[in-house]
Amino acid sequence: MRACIHRGSKQIGGSCVEIEHEGQRLLIDLGLPLDAESNDSQYLPPIGALDGSDPSLLGILISHPHLDHFGLLAHISPSIPIGMGAAARRILSAAAPFLPGNWPIPAPGWDYETGQSFATGSFRITPYLVDHSAYDAYAFLIEAGGKRLFYSGDFRAHGRKSALFERLVANPPGGVDALLVEGSSLGRLGADEHFPTEAEIEAQLIQSFSATDGLAMVHTSVQNIDRIVSILRACRKTGRKLVIDLYAAAILEATENRNLPQSDWPDVALFVPRAQRLQIKENAWFDLLNKHSKNRIFIETLQSVAKQSTVLFRPLHRYDLEKGNCLEGASYIYSQWEGYWEQGMYDDLRSWLERNNIKKQSIHTSGHASPADLKTFVASLAPKKVVPIHSFTPERYPEMFAHVEPHHDGEWWEV
Ligand SMILES: [Zn+2]
Numbered sequence: 001m002r003a004c005i006h007r008g009s010k011q012i013g014g015s016c017v018e019i020e021h022e023g024q025r026l027l028i029d030l031g032l033p034l035d036a037e038s039n040d041s042q043y044l045p046p047i048g049a050l051d052g053s054d055p056s057l058l059g060i061l062i063s064h065p066h067l068d069h070f071g072l073l074a075h076i077s078p079s080i081p082i083g084m085g086a087a088a089r090r091i092l093s094a095a096a097p098f099l100p101g102n103w104p105i106p107a108p109g110w111d112y113e114t115g116q117s118f119a120t121g122s123f124r125i126t127p128y129l130v131d132h133s134a135y136d137a138y139a140f141l142i143e144a145g146g147k148r149l150f151y152s153g154d155f156r157a158h159g160r161k162s163a164l165f166e167r168l169v170a171n172p173p174g175g176v177d178a179l180l181v182e183g184s185s186l187g188r189l190g191a192d193e194h195f196p197t198e199a200e201i202e203a204q205l206i207q208s209f210s211a212t213d214g215l216a217m218v219h220t221s222v223q224n225i226d227r228i229v230s231i232l233r234a235c236r237k238t239g240r241k242l243v244i245d246l247y248a249a250a251i252l253e254a255t256e257n258r259n260l261p262q263s264d265w266p267d268v269a270l271f272v273p274r275a276q277r278l279q280i281k282e283n284a285w286f287d288l289l290n291k292h293s294k295n296r297i298f299i300e301t302l303q304s305v306a307k308q309s310t311v312l313f314r315p316l317h318r319y320d321l322e323k324g325n326c327l328e329g330a331s332y333i334y335s336q337w338e339g340y341w342e343q344g345m346y347d348d349l350r351s352w353l354e355r356n357n358i359k360k361q362s363i364h365t366s367g368h369a370s371p372a373d374l375k376t377f378v379a380s381l382a383p384k385k386v387v388p389i390h391s392f393t394p395e396r397y398p399e400m401f402a403h404v405e406p407h408h409d410g411e412w413w414e415v
Pocket of ligand 1: 066390
């Protein structure tokens with residue numbers, strides 16, 4: 001078995017790895033680079049037959065539903081089979097109508113079940129559900145020609161599913177020849193530093209909600225389901241309801257996991273901002289709206305119960321909350337990647353907050369393993385070689401792990 005990192009040997013985002021055995025090929029992830037200005041086909045790595053014309057390409061294994069891992073699926077032939085978690089697949093379909101700009105809907109292929117191996121061509125693949133900020137995220141063991149390659153995907157050990165990490169390191173697949181392991185945190189934290197746990201995030205949210213005299217607004221990715229759970233738990237402990245919009249309601253429903261917050265829960269309310277009402281009308285999403293309207297509230301109600309409410313905020317809420325006088329004593333908590341502010345994506349939001357005299361607080365933790373957890377992970381898998389991927393600092397790998405064998409983007413190597 002041979003492998004080639006097309007993108008990701010020296011960067012976070014845009015991951016794509018090709019593996020080949022006896023003339024058959026598989027891709028692992030087909031991500032959009034983080035610095036891409038739009039989801040454009042110009043970012044496709046130089047891989048043959050993405051138009052579906054060559055049956056030697058057996059399919060694409062997507063590790064998790066983040067754009068930097070699946071975004072470029074928008075530009076390939078729908079005849080190429082795509083592997084994903086079933087819930088991740090449903091989430092992407094539910095999200096598509098709400099999101100502009102070439103949001104891909106993956107073609108059918110394999111639906112992963114953790115620990116259940118499946119074969120395609122001469123490859124045998126075993127997916128492992130992992131703890132990550134994307135729902136339904138996987139690592140893979142891929143076997144072919146007597147060799148074993150393990151792809152970590154993006155993972156952490158400090159989220160709500162940290163038991164998955166513990167389970168994997170307690171009972172790792174043996175005999176791994178090559179481990180492609182993400183190293184996002186190596187450029188951000190020192191060897192002994194840790195990201196806060198999701199439980200610590202919950203505690204910080206409780207503190208912030210308690211100190212807020214009016215509406216609490218938490219700005220996070222609706223697809224970061226772990227975070228929504230933390231927010232709802234903090235709401236319960238501070239006597240607040242969680243107010244979601246129709247997009248969030250649709251994503252939560254798509255998990256098909258009744259243990260996760262849903263629009264019909266008594267401590268959840270649906271508020272549909274004006275921008276979304278226009279979308280509903282334009283696209284005739286009346287069934288979707290009806291399905292989630294059990295606990296629907298309108299702006300007058302939100303204004304009167306602002307002190308007992310936390311809005312799962314997105315910038316499209318600004319108009320409604322301001323016009324509906326919901327902002328007296330309000331707080332704004334930013335709970336996702338800080339880099340978006342530096343990229344200028346939230347310049348308008350910044351002016352809106354300033355105009356309404358609301359300070360930005362940040363409460364967030366990473367979806368990626370801290371360096372010490374990466375060490376534990378690599379030591380437990382004990383691979384013959386460790387190949388850096390999904391890191392801006394691959395040069396730090398040799399300080400952290402034994403048997404590091406870096407490979408450049410575009411270089412083919414024997415597993
Ligand atoms: Zn990633």
